[in-house]
Amino acid sequence: MNNNWDRLLIGIMSLGYLVASCFLIVMAFNWADPLLYVERYLDNTEGWVLGFVGVLAFISALALFVSSVCTKEVKKAALHETNLGQIKITVPALEHLVTKSAKTVLGVRDVKPLLKTEPGGLSIQLKAHVTPDVSIPNVTADLQKTVKDYMLKTAGITVNEIFVLVNKVSWDTKSRVE
Numbered sequence: 001m002n003n004n005w006d007r008l009l010i011g012i013m014s015l016g017y018l019v020a021s022c023f024l025i026v027m028a029f030n031w032a033d034p035l036l037y038v039e040r041y042l043d044n045t046e047g048w049v050l051g052f053v054g055v056l057a058f059i060s061a062l063a064l065f066v067s068s069v070c071t072k073e074v075k076k077a078a079l080h081e082t083n084l085g086q087i088k089i090t091v092p093a094l095e096h097l098v099t100k101s102a103k104t105v106l107g108v109r110d111v112k113p114l115l116k117t118e119p120g121g122l123s124i125q126l127k128a129h130v131t132p133d134v135s136i137p138n139v140t141a142d143l144q145k146t147v148k149d150y151m152l153k154t155a156g157i158t159v160n161e162i163f164v165l166v167n168k169v170s171w172d173t174k175s176r177v178e
Helices: 003-028 033-044 049-071 093-104 136-154
Strands: 076-084 085-089 108-118 120-130 159-169
Touching: 003 108, 076 093, 085 093, 093 120, 093 136, 108 136, 108 159, 120 136, 136 159
Parallel strands: 120 159
Antiparallel strands: 076 085, 108 120
């Protein structure tokens, strides 16, 4: 299932739970008018309406349960075709390579990569945390060049474009035990 379908089902189920909880609150305060209206409505409708609503609720709940239990396949990016077969590397592994290369750039404290695989290579978005004592345009240009060269050298992947977003400038450092 895709994410939009799951969100729609969760929204429908949440709305049903809201209605049910309102009825429980009404019952707790002995306010009988809405409950009598619903009871009269259910008595006058045919059984297929209730059955249809029940089947929809059951299918929605079952679909949400199955999507929550099933594991999602890790996305893979095809790298090379050889005479023995195709060589693939996972997106999380590529993200690790990007992070490793980005942290070697002087002035970069932390980086969070977001990769998109494309037919001609990769598109990378980097959210960077840099120190305030550096020239941000120079550091980001160096960051782009370093990541692009490292990915080509280590994984053999062409990087089409690298977008850099500097979202934090500070001296804060993480404690490291060496």
